[in-house]
Amino acid sequence: MSALKRMLGPVAVITISNPPVNALSPAVQESLLKVLKEINLDPTVKAIVLGGENGKFSAGADIRTFQTREVRSAASLEDVNSALEKSTKPIVAAIEGVALGGGLELALGCHYRLAHVKAQVALPEVLLGLLPGAGGTQRLPRLIGIPAALEIITTGQYVSAPAALKLGLLDSVVEDNVVQAAVDLAHNVIGQPLEPRRLCMRPLPCPPNVEKLFDEAKVKLKKQFRGAKSHQVCVDAVRAAVELPFAEGILKERELFLTLFSSDQAKARQYAFFAERSVARWTAPSGANWKSASPRPIRTAAVIGLGTMGRGIAVSLARAGIQVIALEQDKKQLEMGSKAVMSIMERETQKKQQLGHALNAPHFGFVKFTLDFNELGNADLVIEAVYENMALKKEIFQRLSKMCKPETFLCTNTSGLNIDEIASVTDRPHLVIGTHFFSPANIMRLLEVVRGYHSSPTTISTVMNLSKVLGKIAVVVGNCPLFVGNRLMGPYVEQAVFLLEDGYTPNEVDQVLEEFGFAMGPFRMSDLAGLDVGWRSRMERGLTGPKLSPGVPACQREGKRYSPLPDILCEKGRLGQKTGQGWYQYERAGGRTAVADPWLQSFLEDYRKAHKIRQNVVRHDEILEWCLYPLINEGFKVLEDGIASGPEDIDVIYTHGYGWPKHMGGPMFYASMVGLPRVLTTLETYYESNRDVPSLKPSALLKKLVTQGSPPLKEWRSQLGHHQSSKL
Template identity: 50%
Template sequence: MAQFTRISGSVGLITLKNPPVNALSAVVRHGIVDTVQRALSDPQVKSLVICGQNGIFCGGADIKEFGTNITGPPLIPMIHSIEAANKPVVAAIEGSAFGGGLELALGCHYRIAHSKAKLGLTEVTLGLLPAAGGSQRLPRLIGVPAALNLITTGRHITAAEALQLGVVDQVADHNTVDAAVKFALSVAGQSLDARRISNIQCPPVPDVDALFEDVMQKVRQTARGAIAPVACVQAVRAAATLPYTQGMQREQELMATLFTSGQARSLQYCFFAQRVVGRWSMPSGARWDTTKSRPINKAAVIGLGTMGRGITVALAQTGLSVVAVETHEKQFIEAKQAVSGMLERGAKRRGTAPPHDKITYSQNLQAVADVDLVIEAVFEDMALKKKVFRQLSAICKPNAFLCSNTSTLNVDEIASETRHPELVVGMHFFAPAHVMKLLEVVYGQRSSPEAVAVAMQLGKKMGKVSVAVGNCRGFVGNRMLKPYRDQAYFLLEEGATPELIDAALEEFGFAMGAFKVYDLSGLDVGWRVRKEEGLVQPGGASRIRQGHRYSPLGDLLCEQGRFGQKTGRGWYQYDKPGSRDARPDPWLHGFLEEYRARHGLVARRISSNEVLERCLYAMINEGFRILEDGIAAGPEDIDIIYVFGYGWPRHRGGPMFYANMVGLQIVQERLEHYAQAHPDVPTLQPCSLLRRLVASGCPPINKWREVIKKVHSQL
């Protein structure tokens, strides 16, 4: 709804009321239309101020109404009527003005923002474009280049940047509504012709064709198959080259194409899935999100390698006191310098002072005796981690939470070394830990809801998307990555090249293909893990391990000292160690030919489609097994993990949503086809949950949990 009051004698104050973000639902739009009409017809009202309840202006369209039969006053005529008003209308922007909220503000004649407000046309992140005039008004207001940047990225800007760009007219440090009312009183009676953005022309662009050609090329490159950013460029081009009414028509045509697209459905699914993973209960029935989380004031990080440094920075940036412990002298000195540099760069980006004073460094484990929570980030070795947890259990306070930044190891086995296993959880960060958004919180059999709640809340405080997962080898993300990686190797054996496989995956939307990722992270990392599992045989003599097909190709490269970018050679060659410019390596192609000849393998032509089906469907099949095993609470958890931690293209919705879009029956049939062709690869056999879902008529993804519950009840 929208509430109307008259204040300061002649200012009509319209307050949007639709918690939590005052979204433009049908009821709110009705309220705006009614109250604006009432204010304009009231002779005592000389100017209007539009604000939002509870310190938030407006979060945009009500996404819950998308695809429903709920109707209300259309947004475009409503904004036009505000812009056409014969009395000044001032938007008082507090909190946020995103999407349709900013479009509403652009329809007002003036905009006053609180200094801490955030603004943005964020529609592109939902697979859409600003279709209530935003793509036409913003370029007219701030110029084409600046508008293109904001609209194609959907990025949030601060009030200070909005003022600099000309999006807002004034920034208030205190009560924005008071400042807007004062401003409204000062402009009452003034001409509004120059304040109606739709009436003005876009600032001229020297060579409009060259500009848009250049921008389109860059956007296509970064969008990696997403269609919304491309449509945004086309809409802004209409603003720059057409009269307003024709530009609006073009905006609507483009929006009509996007609105019903699979990509928009995928992106909107991701939006809701991110909220679903925050409401979760443990198998015991206890809910971590309703469990009281004990406050954490002081934390410690053990081990200051790459991961430990990033975790230390992430903790310090939240304002926590951090004890950073590294027992090796050389690494200790390097880590202090590296963390300091990371803090400086982060502070510069945010325009704040670096929180150096929050970190205390020590080479002695005893320094963690009084902390509330410890995150262990030592080398991924079970014996070493167990030793550290034995020491922590003896040194720390009895009620301190002990967390392991492990990516694959058994959390229960680690917890068994402590006096209070209920206080132990895994906190699997992703590198670089101060940048990557995902955090897998791994609960063991004895982890308490309180321990899970503390880890999840701490992740949220660090700005992470935290997902609670069960304990198994590799948890969710890395467990699903294994069959994906195996298929990539098998395809090499059968005739593919790293370039062919990576090109197919990048065309699908991944930022980097599988082999470029391995070169980036270092081939020796996986080699070390495979050695510990007893899978590595010198010379890669056998292609069978533990009764199943195994490709020793990665092991053989490591034996040659080819560890990827760090050595200048891996699956690709690089100009020098550390370079990121991957180039095809003739030596590697010869190596593959020799390997195939040695094992009697005949190379065949492999299509991009086979690469995608085998790599992605094998991964998806493992996702169904994870749901069947109760390691993830629902498909949304898996999808959010893959979108935020593994580079899955967001416009494809996540692996489980993608399976739903392709059709579960098709996924099952293709897996059966490949399982028949490769009987020595059991991960290609469709899992029983997938078969159950297909037998149940392939229900939509939001109904899968009902089938999963039935599976669990029968276990």
């Protein structure tokens, strides 16, 4: 971990060396300061080039050290940047690969910036609950202007080298040897004045409506990142660049950084960052690991069904360069599906090109559309994506078993049906696995990989490797009704509907959950997905409730409270946005703007009166508890059952597939943050007065953890038993 120096004539080349991504550790920063001091005292050196080893400039700070090192060391990077900026010899940053976070801030300290055409730059600290803490919020606005800097700093978005050149962030983009090009540039600028190139001395161009710009940015970010602090504080840091001299702005940036650094939201964001990586290392309690098996390459994949989900899966496969065979049942459905797939691919390509990513635009594999089942015979992998009907899926898998080559992997995109039952009709249950994509599949990154009892390590390994090729975040889960994500969603939605019976409106419940950070509350979400999705699933499993009789205070089904409200709305044709009416009303069928529906309010009032349901008004913070704590409780039960191998699995599924705000870490992290004793006590209180709601009964694992003093979340795995749903 050091900064290496070599000479190319009068130009000194400094190379950051800290594999694999040249993270700016304290040791690297100290080495940079030392080398810079030596070079500036060397009269034979006339210019400097700063680059990174192995084709990467720097991915910034190593956040693994955030919880172990003293926070003050994060400030030393600004010492390096200041030394770069004040150098009496011109310094050119030679950017290859990535310049992220502190890496980009390092480049901003240089006098010139040159990058390879395929390089990317970003300030992603905001996505870790922080802000750029080494001058990024003060230098970048001085270089590219406040509007563009705000966009980059407050969203953490990656910017391609061509786009960065257009913004003025880079001085040049090259297609060949970056270091040599930087050395050539350094030769050309020897002796030129450096004051105009020092961003600390550059005046900040302010638009006349700058205060309005900041206010509008805060409003936009509040809506886009509900409840998140770091995005708002980033605006305050950029505002400091306008209101304060550079040196004072640096101090203000540091103050704001430290405020965020010690916050629960930053801890949650950083936990989410590592949780996303930990799920890729899934290991069964027996010690079996899918990585112990070698994945097989997937060159040709088939998709059965070109509805919304199948289209997205086909696009995802084609985008990864995989040859796709897309099958539909009739000519009309095939034509609709093929047009939709080609349209999505064309839009994606155009969007990339418009954003300046022309060289990184997706190169789609060939997609063949067919009605002939026999075309699937030579596919390496097949993904069935028809609607949720067990009989239909089993019929398809029987046919696949007969016509596909013996080594073909058979995948089902089911959101909750029994993988083992589907596998039972095949001649290769060890090659059958669940691939639960999330809609739209070409956008949503989450993939629940559902291991059946017979799913082999090679099958799991192949699908996990495929998920990486597709750019997905895959989580291995066990086989049970609804798997992990939808299983936890059941108690959440159930409690939300019970709150309607108790006197609340959909808008009141949604508002509380959206203030917490969800992009949509349960009722807006249900309207978007379509109420009939859950209705069909309940009918498939025989769970649609009996009609209420007058005088019955709550619907009972096998001794359990059951609300028929969603079923009643479906029976009335109120299926959500698609019909223009659901829990809300819309301006038209397919509309997006939800408006409170007077009819629904009147209907709920009549419903309560007819069935003598006494209104039970609770505080808004209690609405949060009623909805979230049963969801969390189900998460503990999932861990008990061995369906998820650890709390991180559940949290990644929820932050990437169900809109749980990342600044709250995920349901299991949130439980640890508010305190397991509080969660347990609240559930016990609620269950005591609602014995007919099993989801409120505290799980044995939750009780066990509280009894053991509520150990940190990272120690929960040691309390888990063996998986009960797999032989692995």
